[in-house]
Amino acid sequence: MIIIFAVFLLTLLVITAIAIVRAENLFVAVMLMAIFSLLMAANFFILDAADVALTEAAIGAGVTTVIFLGALSLTAENEKKVELSRGVAMSIVTATTLLLIYATFEKPKLGDPEAPVHQHVAPWYLSETPKLIDIPNVVTAVLGSFRAYDTLGEVFVVFTACIGVLFLLSAKNPADKQSRRTPPESIGLRHHLIPKVVGRLLFPFIVLFGLYVQFHGEYGPGGGFQAGAIIATGIILFALLEGEKTALAAVPHSVMMAMVAGGALLYTMVGVVTMFMGGNFLDYSVLSSNPVFGQQMGIILIEAGVGITVCGALLAIFHAFAARENY
Amino acid sequence: MSMYVIVSIAILVTMTLALARALKGPSVYDRVLAVNMFGTKTVLLLAVVAFFYGRPDFLDLALAYALINFVGILAVLEFFQSQRNDDEEQAKEQEE
Structure with missing residues (x-):
C-alpha cells in the first residue's frame, strides 16, 4: 500500500518538476518549488527517512521560499526568452534517461535486505551503536560519531557557501551607481493585524521547537542541521514581521558572522581536544572516563556546532538578499 | 489499519486537486x-x-511543517507589499 502512495507522490513530483521548467513567470516557479519541496519531504517520510524529511521540511518549507522571493525582488518577473537549438541537449538528456532506466533493471528491489548497500557497514552500525554510543537514533550516531569527518566536511561546505554568497552579493556594480536610489526602509508587516498577532504567537514556539529538535536529536528525528534551519526560520519570521532594522538590532551582522565561524570552530576544536586527550581526531571516547558518556558528550557538542553554523549562515544569506532590495 | 489507508487516499486526492489548481x-x-x-x-x-x-x-515532522509553513506565505505577502511600494514610487517619479 505504502509503495503505491510513494509511486503516486513521485508521479506528482515529476509533474511539478516539468511545470517548474516550463513556467515562464518566475513567481509561479517559486510557488511550484514550494510544492516540490513539500512533495519531496512527504516522499522521504513515506520511505521511512524521517531525519532527511525533517531537513527538507526545515529548509524547504520556509527558508527557500523566503530566499527565492528575495532573489525575485531583485530581478524581472518573467523568464527571458532565449532562442536556442535544443537538439543536442535533448538528445543527451534522452540518452542519459534511457541509460538510467536501463540501469534500474539491475537494481535490487526497494527495501531488499540482501541489497549490497545493506550488507556493507550498515549491520555493523546497527549492532554496535547500542554498545558504543547507547542512543536510540542510529542516524545521529552515524552522522555525529562514526562518520564525523563527513559531517565536518558538510559544515565547512555550509561555511564556504555562506562566504561565497555574501561575497557575490556585496560586489557592487559601479556603473549602476548613478541610477541607484536610496532603498525605502523595509517596514515589515507590523501594520497588518493578523500576521502580527499570529506571528508573535508562533515565534516563541518555533524557537522552542528548534531547541527541542537540537537536543532531542539523539532520541528522535532531528539534530543540528534541522534545528539551525528551524531557529533561523523563526528569526526570519521576526524579520518579516518587524522589518529589517529591528531584526538586525536583535541579531546584528557581527553576531551572525561569529555564529557562522564559531560553530565550525567549535566542531573542529572538539576534534583537536580529543587528539590532545590521547585519542584520534573526533574520537569522542576519550572525552570522559566512561567512553559511552564521552561519545554522547562529543555528539551533543558537535551537533551544537552544526546548529550554530547553519543558523548563522541562513540568517546571513537572508539579510544579504533582503538588504540588496531596490539597489 | 484500513481507516488510515482510506484517510491517506482522501488526502492524496485533495493534494492532487490542489496541485492541479497550482498548475x-x-x-x-x-x-x-x-x-x-x-x-x-x-x-x-x-x-x-x-x-x-x-x-x-514522527509527528515531530508534521509539527515542524505546521509551524514553518506560515513563514513562506508571510514572505509572499511581504514580497507583494514591497512590490506595490515600488510601483507607487515609480508612478510618483514619472509624475515628477
Missing part, C-alpha cells in the same frame, strides 16, 4: 492559496502515515 492558475492568488492548501495537506498526510507506521514520535 492551472490562472491568477497568482489561486497559486498562493493552492500552495498553502498543499502544505496543510502535507501536514495531515505526515500525521496519518506516522500513525500508520505505528511511530507517533
Whole structure:
C-alpha cells in the first residue's frame, strides 16, 4: 500500500518538476518549488527517512521560499526568452534517461535486505551503536560519531557557501551607481493585524521547537542541521514581521558572522581536544572516563556546532538578499 | 489499519486537486492559496502515515511543517507589499 502512495507522490513530483521548467513567470516557479519541496519531504517520510524529511521540511518549507522571493525582488518577473537549438541537449538528456532506466533493471528491489548497500557497514552500525554510543537514533550516531569527518566536511561546505554568497552579493556594480536610489526602509508587516498577532504567537514556539529538535536529536528525528534551519526560520519570521532594522538590532551582522565561524570552530576544536586527550581526531571516547558518556558528550557538542553554523549562515544569506532590495 | 489507508487516499486526492489548481492558475492568488492548501495537506498526510507506521514520535515532522509553513506565505505577502511600494514610487517619479 505504502509503495503505491510513494509511486503516486513521485508521479506528482515529476509533474511539478516539468511545470517548474516550463513556467515562464518566475513567481509561479517559486510557488511550484514550494510544492516540490513539500512533495519531496512527504516522499522521504513515506520511505521511512524521517531525519532527511525533517531537513527538507526545515529548509524547504520556509527558508527557500523566503530566499527565492528575495532573489525575485531583485530581478524581472518573467523568464527571458532565449532562442536556442535544443537538439543536442535533448538528445543527451534522452540518452542519459534511457541509460538510467536501463540501469534500474539491475537494481535490487526497494527495501531488499540482501541489497549490497545493506550488507556493507550498515549491520555493523546497527549492532554496535547500542554498545558504543547507547542512543536510540542510529542516524545521529552515524552522522555525529562514526562518520564525523563527513559531517565536518558538510559544515565547512555550509561555511564556504555562506562566504561565497555574501561575497557575490556585496560586489557592487559601479556603473549602476548613478541610477541607484536610496532603498525605502523595509517596514515589515507590523501594520497588518493578523500576521502580527499570529506571528508573535508562533515565534516563541518555533524557537522552542528548534531547541527541542537540537537536543532531542539523539532520541528522535532531528539534530543540528534541522534545528539551525528551524531557529533561523523563526528569526526570519521576526524579520518579516518587524522589518529589517529591528531584526538586525536583535541579531546584528557581527553576531551572525561569529555564529557562522564559531560553530565550525567549535566542531573542529572538539576534534583537536580529543587528539590532545590521547585519542584520534573526533574520537569522542576519550572525552570522559566512561567512553559511552564521552561519545554522547562529543555528539551533543558537535551537533551544537552544526546548529550554530547553519543558523548563522541562513540568517546571513537572508539579510544579504533582503538588504540588496531596490539597489 | 484500513481507516488510515482510506484517510491517506482522501488526502492524496485533495493534494492532487490542489496541485492541479497550482498548475492551472490562472491568477497568482489561486497559486498562493493552492500552495498553502498543499502544505496543510502535507501536514495531515505526515500525521496519518506516522500513525500508520505505528511511530507517533514522527509527528515531530508534521509539527515542524505546521509551524514553518506560515513563514513562506508571510514572505509572499511581504514580497507583494514591497512590490506595490515600488510601483507607487515609480508612478510618483514619472509624475515628477
